[in-house]
Amino acid sequence: MSAEANTTTPGIVITGASGRMGQMLIRTVLASDRVRLVGALDRSGHDWIGRDVGEAMGGSAVGVTVTDDPLEAFAKAQAVIDFTAPSATVEFAGLAAQARAVHVIGTTGLSADDIAAINRAAHHAVIVRAGNMSLGVNLLTLLTKKVAAALDADFDIEVIEYHHNRKVDAPSGTALMLGEAAAEGRGVTLEDVADRGRDGITGARGSGHIGFSAIRAGAIIGEHDVMFASQSERLILRHVAEDRSVFATGALKAAIWGQDKAPGAYNMLDVLGLND
Numbered sequence: 001m002s003a004e005a006n007t008t009t010p011g012i013v014i015t016g017a018s019g020r021m022g023q024m025l026i027r028t029v030l031a032s033d034r035v036r037l038v039g040a041l042d043r044s045g046h047d048w049i050g051r052d053v054g055e056a057m058g059g060s061a062v063g064v065t066v067t068d069d070p071l072e073a074f075a076k077a078q079a080v081i082d083f084t085a086p087s088a089t090v091e092f093a094g095l096a097a098q099a100r101a102v103h104v105i106g107t108t109g110l111s112a113d114d115i116a117a118i119n120r121a122a123h124h125a126v127i128v129r130a131g132n133m134s135l136g137v138n139l140l141t142l143l144t145k146k147v148a149a150a151l152d153a154d155f156d157i158e159v160i161e162y163h164h165n166r167k168v169d170a171p172s173g174t175a176l177m178l179g180e181a182a183a184e185g186r187g188v189t190l191e192d193v194a195d196r197g198r199d200g201i202t203g204a205r206g207s208g209h210i211g212f213s214a215i216r217a218g219a220i221i222g223e224h225d226v227m228f229a230s231q232s233e234r235l236i237l238r239h240v241a242e243d244r245s246v247f248a249t250g251a252l253k254a255a256i257w258g259q260d261k262a263p264g265a266y267n268m269l270d271v272l273g274l275n276d
């Protein structure tokens, strides 16, 4: 890459560098000629701290040392791509905003308070947040909204999600995006109609409810079904992530897209130009 490109190409910091998504993101950034890797962060005490991130990943050195100091790392960045954990992401939102870096958030399991704190940080910088960064899932939210609007409450809506056995939050961020889309299509608020975690004598299903079920097994990367079921027919919309690269590619697109945007809270539909 030329010296000129170096001054204009966004510098990216990857948080949670050693994680499943962190490593996929680092490989994606290193393979791109539209961005530069300028930092890699992980939590204090992690055995990658102080090591070259390329070597820590089992390859050759890339000249970026893994740090546990977000302030130092973000100062060099035009964008921070963050797939970590809720408490870390809330802290990073404030620090990335101070550094005026675009913050791309893939972390799921965020509480309403976490989201409120992130949205406060978005007054000062661009934040793009989505429970799923893939093109396919974001299109599926639009289809889900449309189908939910077309079908009445004779059709029960169920969101079924399937993930690997290391996932710590449920329902998945994607399942919640799909539930929100279905609720929007029906003109209701998801919290008022969501059925989460049925167990025991639950009583019959409530009409108009939106149900969630979570499978955790093996190495499943991420699969989601939205089922619309009446007494006489069943329609199932389904997305399957074959590879984590779909999430990393979307995140990188968001980091580049955000470079010339005004401060604010955005999602992947904004990035993809699909928001109405």
Ligand SMILES: NC(=O)c1ccc[n+]([C@@H]2O[C@H](COP(=O)([O-])OP(=O)(O)OC[C@H]3O[C@@H](n4cnc5c(N)ncnc54)[C@H](O)[C@@H]3O)[C@@H](O)[C@H]2O)c1
Pocket: 015, 016, 017, 018, 019, 020, 021, 022, 041, 042, 043, 044, 046, 083, 084, 085, 087, 088, 105, 106, 107, 108, 109, 130, 131, 132, 133, 134, 173, 247
């Ligand atoms: N939005 C999407 O498209 C999408 C896709 C995949 C995963 N995710 C979400 O991304 C998150 C991470 O998933 P994963 O499978 O990579 O998990 P993981 O457990 O493999 O990785 C998490 C990483 O974050 C690091 N971390 C935790 N606390 C930290 C802190 N305080 N400071 C710095 N680093 C810290 C961990 O050490 C680890 O490296 C989850 O919330 C998951 O649901 C979102």
Ligand SMILES: O=C(O)C1=N[C@H](C(=O)O)CCC1
Pocket: 108, 131, 132, 163, 167, 171, 172, 173, 174, 175, 221, 222
């Ligand atoms: O592996 C994960 O964890 C995933 N999390 C996101 C979610 O919660 O929907 C996206 C799919 C993979």
